[in-house]
Amino acid sequence: xxxxxxxxxxxxxxxxxxxxxxxxxxxxxxxxxxxxxxxxxxxxxxxxxxxxxxxxxxxxxxxxxxxxxxxxxxxxxxxxxxxxxxxxxxxxxxxxxxxxxxxxxxxxxxxxxxxxxxxxxxxxxxxxxxxxxxxxxxxxxxxxxxxxxxxxxxxxxxxxxxxxxxxxxxxxxxxxxxxxxxxxxxxxxxxxxxxxxxxxxxxxxxxxxxxxxxxxxxxxxxxxxxxxxxxxxxxxxxxxxxxxxxxxxxxxxxxxxxxxxxxxxxxxxxxxxxxxxxxxxxxxxxxxxxxxxxxxxxxxxxxxxxxxxxxxxxxxxxxxxxxxxxxxxxxxxxxxxxxxxxxxxxxxxxxxxxxxxxxxxxxxxxxxxxxxxxxxxxxxxxxxxxxxxxxxxxxxxxxxxxxxxxxxxxxxxxxxxxxxxxxxxxxxxxxxxxxxxxxxxxxxxxxxxxxxxxxxxxxxxxxxxxxxxxxxxxxxxxxxxxxxxxxxxxxxxxxxxxxxxxxxxxxxxxxxxxxxxxxxxxxxxxxxxxxxxxxxxxxxxxxxxxxxxxxxxxxxxxxxxxxxxxxxxxxxxxxxxxxxxxxxxxxxxxxxxxxxxxxxxxxxxxxxxxxxxxxxxxxxxxxxxxxxxxxxxxxxxxxxxxxxxxxxxxxxxxxxxxxxxxxxxxxxxxxxxxxx
Amino acid sequence: xxxxxxxxxxxxxxxxxxxxxxxxxxxxxxxxxxxxxxxxxxxxxxxxxxxxxxxxxxxxxxxxxxxxxxxxxxxxxxxxxxxxxxxxxxxxxxxxxxxxxx
Numbered sequence: 001x002x003x004x005x006x007x008x009x010x011x012x013x014x015x016x017x018x019x020x021x022x023x024x025x026x027x028x029x030x031x032x033x034x035x036x037x038x039x040x041x042x043x044x045x046x047x048x049x050x051x052x053x054x055x056x057x058x059x060x061x062x063x064x065x066x067x068x069x070x071x072x073x074x075x076x077x078x079x080x081x082x083x084x085x086x087x088x089x090x091x092x093x094x095x096x097x098x099x100x101x102x103x104x105x106x107x108x109x110x111x112x113x114x115x116x117x118x119x120x121x122x123x124x125x126x127x128x129x130x131x132x133x134x135x136x137x138x139x140x141x142x143x144x145x146x147x148x149x150x151x152x153x154x155x156x157x158x159x160x161x162x163x164x165x166x167x168x169x170x171x172x173x174x175x176x177x178x179x180x181x182x183x184x185x186x187x188x189x190x191x192x193x194x195x196x197x198x199x200x201x202x203x204x205x206x207x208x209x210x211x212x213x214x215x216x217x218x219x220x221x222x223x224x225x226x227x228x229x230x231x232x233x234x235x236x237x238x239x240x241x242x243x244x245x246x247x248x249x250x251x252x253x254x255x256x257x258x259x260x261x262x263x264x265x266x267x268x269x270x271x272x273x274x275x276x277x278x279x280x281x282x283x284x285x286x287x288x289x290x291x292x293x294x295x296x297x298x299x300x301x302x303x304x305x306x307x308x309x310x311x312x313x314x315x316x317x318x319x320x321x322x323x324x325x326x327x328x329x330x331x332x333x334x335x336x337x338x339x340x341x342x343x344x345x346x347x348x349x350x351x352x353x354x355x356x357x358x359x360x361x362x363x364x365x366x367x368x369x370x371x372x373x374x375x376x377x378x379x380x381x382x383x384x385x386x387x388x389x390x391x392x393x394x395x396x397x398x399x400x401x402x403x404x405x406x407x408x409x410x411x412x413x414x415x416x417x418x419x420x421x422x423x424x425x426x427x428x429x430x431x432x433x434x435x436x437x438x439x440x441x442x443x444x445x446x447x448x449x450x451x452x453x454x455x456x457x458x459x460x461x462x463x464x465x466x467x468x469x470x471x472x473x474x475x476x477x478x479x480x481x482x483x484x485x486x487x488x489x490x491x492x493x494x495x496x497x498x499x500x501x502x503x504x505x506x507x508x509x510x511x512x513x514x515x516x517x518x519x520x521x522x523x524x525x526x527x528x529x530x531x532x533x534x535x536x537x538x539x540x541x542x543x544x545x546x547x548x549x550x551x552x553x554x555x556x557x558x559x560x561x562x563x564x565x566x567x568x569x570x571x572x573x574x575x576x577x578x579x580x581x582x583x584x585x586x587x588x589x590x591x592x593x594x595x596x597x598x599x600x601x602x603x604x605x606x607x608x609x610x611x612x613x614x615x616x617x618x619x620x621x622x623x624x625x626x627x628x629x630x631x632x633x634x635x636x637x638x639x640x641x642x643x644x645x646x647x648x649x650x651x652x653x654x655x656x657x658x659x660x661x662x663x664x665x666x667x668x669x670x671x672x673x674x675x676x
Numbered sequence: 677x678x679x680x681x682x683x684x685x686x687x688x689x690x691x692x693x694x695x696x697x698x699x700x701x702x703x704x705x706x707x708x709x710x711x712x713x714x715x716x717x718x719x720x721x722x723x724x725x726x727x728x729x730x731x732x733x734x735x736x737x738x739x740x741x742x743x744x745x746x747x748x749x750x751x752x753x754x755x756x757x758x759x760x761x762x763x764x765x766x767x768x769x770x771x772x773x774x775x776x777x778x
Contacts, residue, residue: 650776650777651774651777652773652774652775652776652777653770653771653773653774653776654770654773654776655700655701655702655709655770658700658701659701662697662701
């Protein structure tokens with residue numbers, strides 16, 4: 001049990017890497033930086049694998065490793081009047097859910113670290129980049145391995161910080177630093193709600209420990225639809241909306257593409273943005289008590305999926321398309337959670353981590369080959385030029401579009417089926433999800449055809465620069481491509497003769513009597529719906545092929561004829577402008593108003609006090625000058641006047657006094673002579 | 677040959693004294709005032725010697741020697757004062773030395 005006993009090494013190895021880079025990285029050579037900051041996450045991944053295999057041997061699929069008590073706040077009164085004891089531990093919990101997350105984070109994270117050696121090799125601040133990346137790995141692993149909400153929140157804030165730092169990695173570019181600030185501020189809204197949700201959890205349950213909260217929630221003390229549980233769930237979900245970029249807080253994620261591409265792959269596709277899904281899944285025992293909150297989660301998820309996919313249809317920046325695709329896929333995950341199919345949500349989270357990381361890294365490889373060009377209108381016909389990238393990208397595109405037997409197919413169809421058949425599901429949700437699947441296939445193949453197919457629109461001087469990326473970048477692509485193909489096989493559904501091992505693995509976490517498979521729906525119905533969704537995805541592919549390969553002039557004609565609608569979608573429905581008008585500028589107005597208030601009223605009153613003090617001082621001065629001094633001066637003047645005769649005698653000249661002496665002597669002599 | 681009568685000595689002494697007093701009272705230059713004081717002292721010496729001869733006593737002559745010594749010392753101190761004064765005030769004019777004034 002050596003691995004499980006030292007499970008904290010999984011986190012602290014990347015933390016050590018971050019410490020080394022941020023303290024001494026400047027002095028290290030690039031080779032040393034790579035060795036430390038890729039090696040340590042590599043060991044961490046190996047350790048996580050060791051933990052996982054030992055974990056499978058355990059009789060009970062929960063392993064908790066409490067390092068120490070973080071704080072013991074003592075007794076306090078709960079909402080229901082009973083006394084509670086509030087303790088928070090620094091502890092790590094490995095159960096099926098966190099095990100899946102740990103493997104995804106360390107595995108995909110390690111591959112992306114390797115890729116970064118090649119991608120970031122020519123950039124300044126190499127050590128800084130890897131320091132932040134390591135710090136991110138530490139925070140994300142804290143988030144997924146924590147055994148209570150508060151430690152999860154520590155990791156939650158940590159990944160937010162790293163996201164901010166890495167989005168603004170090219171901080172000398174204003175758009176990048178703005179995007180970092182935007183991500184941080186939008187996340188703050190969600191984080192505040194998460195914090196409120198935690199406080200409400202504390203006063204309701206008296207603990208923040210996952211196991212205890214789950215036990216209490218399932219103990220029957222709370223009825224389904226309990227108001228306070230609903231409030232907790234909605235608050236937690238608002239937190240998840242911020243981190244996982246759901247309506248209305250999704251606006252930061254597309255801007256986050258200002259960061260380096262490996263960052264987009266690791267943080268803004270594979271791991272951090274899925275933290276919200278993980279958190280909702282982790283709180284599943286609460287959500288099944290709050291059908292209203294579940295319905296909200298499902299509605300927001302479905303709406304986000306469709307909304308973001310529609311924006312993704314017309315974007316021209318390769319990374320932005322993928323960003324909107326990520327928002328849309330996260331919507332799928334929330335849709336799954338919202339219909340009670342948490343396992344399906346986690347399944348999609350896992351497969352999405354593989355194929356979206358692959359797509360981002362592939363787009364990074366394309367951008368690398370084109371010396372930084374991100375506009376798809378200046379690409380095309382790259383298939384033969386960068387073959388490894390193109391082939392792996394094709395697999396990723398097929399996987400996300402739901403091509404049969406690839407990973408995305410299994411997880412997406414699980415979600416579609418659950419949206420249709422789950423007791424929490426609804427036909428409308430299913431329709432929206434299927435429509436989104438069609439749009440997804442379209443925009444992903446649009447991206448693929450614009451980049452790799454058709455005629456070359458690459459500027460002439462760049463043609464010579466075109467080159468396949470070095471092996472340090474293509475090997476991670478190949479590894480991820482294998483994952484994008486095969487990761488779904490752990491969830492092979494029963495209808496296709498599998499046993500859905502992932503769902504059974506996760507079952508102890510998500511036990512919910514309401515989700516027992518109902519007998520109303522037959523296998524044939526599930527199979528039929530599956531065929532239908534494949535057909536819709538196929539239609540998306542066909543349209544993309546028709547427009548971008550067969551008749552490349554068609555999209556422009558369509559865009560011209562759709563005129564204003566096209567403009568609205570191209571400009572992302574003007575949501576950023578709307579938020580600017582509604583919130584950002586109002587906040588600025590408030591700031592300006594307060595500044596004016598400070599200047600006018602606060603400073604004004606201080607100045608008024610100062611002015612009145614000066615006024616009274618002036619009056620006092622005049623009184624002193626004319627009355628007090630005047631009296632003194634009058635006295636002095638009188639003395640001066642009276643002393644005038646005495647004063648003229650005193651000249652200060654010795655000779656004058658000598659004259660007086662002489663005259664005095666002469667007078668005495670004269671008197672003497674006269675009388676004697 | 678008749679001896680010089682004592683009155684003549686006294687007239688000479690009184691004349692010298694009057695000249696000295698008038699010099700002290702009217703001259704502006706401090707150096708000249710100092711010289712005038714020497715005149716007064718020497719007028720006194722003449723008187724002392726005249727009376728010493730008249731009374732056939734040596735006391736007056738001894739007194740005159742003391743006065744001469746005193747005059748030498750006074751001249752040394754007086755000249756030192758004048759130099760110090762000139763260094764501070766850049767003047768030897770008695771009109772401008774009115775520090776005693778209120």
